[in-house]
Amino acid sequence: MIYLCAISNISSGNCSEDCKFCTQSAHYNVGIEKYKEKSIDEVIKEAKLAKANKAVGFCLVTAGKGLTDKKLEYVCEVAFAVKKEVDISLIGCNGTAIKEQLIELKKAGIKNYNHNLETSKEFYENICTTHSWDERFETCLNVQEVGLNLCTGGILGLGESEKDRYSMLESIKELNPMSIPLNFFIPNEKLPLTKTKITKEEALFWISEYRKTLPETMIMLAGGRELMFEDKWIEALRAGANSIVIGNYLTIKGEIANKDIQMLTKYNYQIAKSCQ
Ligand code: SF4
Known part of the structure; x- marks a missing residue:
């Protein structure tokens, strides 16, 4: 069984943080x-399209380190409005909370919250200097403590x-989330990181490691699927993934949903x- 999920970037860019991978x-x-x-x-139009494309989850993403009062009010307003019009499970992805x-x-009406650990605790200072990995982990714990389903990858x-990859896997295992979104870095010459340092074979290996470690957890192929696997992403499902992001990503166009469904x-x- 494959779970499809769509993303809407409801507030884009101008983030104060310096995550080296983030456009x-x-x-x-x-x-x-x-x-x-x-x-x-x-956003309602996008949620209807997501539903038509067979997505069961619709993720409301905001750029920025975390929620301000104003942003929280806006996300809640969007969530209420979407919930009223579209029968789809809502995911919040709004930074530290x-x-x-x-x-x-x-x-x-949000049921799930996505907050990625991004990488290992030990490596995190190499990719971000404006906030800590511990803060991210704490948000994940907060999510579970209030009874929302946690998505973290x-x-x-x-x-x-x-060693870092195993360390991130261990941290995710400790959190035991509902879903693990795995992204494969998309290089951009304007970012400090300009190359993807993972091969397709390694990516397949890591998907299978995640599957072995967390047999019951949803493993989602998120950003970078097309770049990493091109039209061979079915191999990633065979390796253990059971969910994909359908449609566009945050700042990059994704595959045409129909092509994925076919x-x-x-x-x-x-x-x-x-x-x-
Ligand atoms: S990953 Fe999130 S916190 Fe980091 S720069 Fe991007 S939007 Fe900001």
């Missing part, structure tokens, strides 16, 4: 489209060692009709 950081001049708040009508903020999101190919059908994968 939304204000520290690098990547030239992405930037906006503070996407119109609610536009304290329990009180997460409780508000929950009241607005990271990015492979940032220059981390094998591929799944061709290889006899069933598409889930609801979340786990």
Whole structure:
């Protein structure tokens, strides 16, 4: 069974943080489209399209380190509006968050919260100097403590060692999330990191390591799927992934949803009709 999930970047760019892999950081001049708040009508339209494309989850993503009062209010407003119009499971992805903020999101109809560890605790200072890995881990704990389902994963190919990859896996195992989004770094010449340091074979190996370690957890192929596997991403499902992001990513266009669905059908994968 394969779970499809769609993403909407409801607030894009101008982030104060210096994550070296991220096109939304204000520290690098990547030239992405930037906006503070996407119109609610536009988000509802995207949620309807996601539902039509068989997505069971719809993720409301905001750039920035975490939630401010104003941002929280906006995300809650969007969540309420989408929930009213579209029967789809909502995921919040709004950076570091304290329990009180997460409780508000929950009241607005958000069921799951995505906050990636990104990489290992030990390697984190090499990819971000403006906040700590511990803060990220704490948000993940907050998510679980308020009774939201946790989605947490990271990015492979940032220059981390094998030891770092095992360390991130161990941390994720400790959190035992509902879903693990695995991203494969997408290089950009305007970012400090310009090369992906992972091969397709390594990527398949790590997906299978995640599957072996967390047999019951949803493992999602997220950003970088096309670059890493091209049209052979079915191999990543064989290695243990059971979820994909369908449609566009945060600042990069994804595969055409129909093409993905056709591929799944061709290889006899069933598409889930609801979340786990
Ligand atoms: S905090 Fe999030 S949005 Fe900001 S630079 Fe880091 S990854 Fe990008």
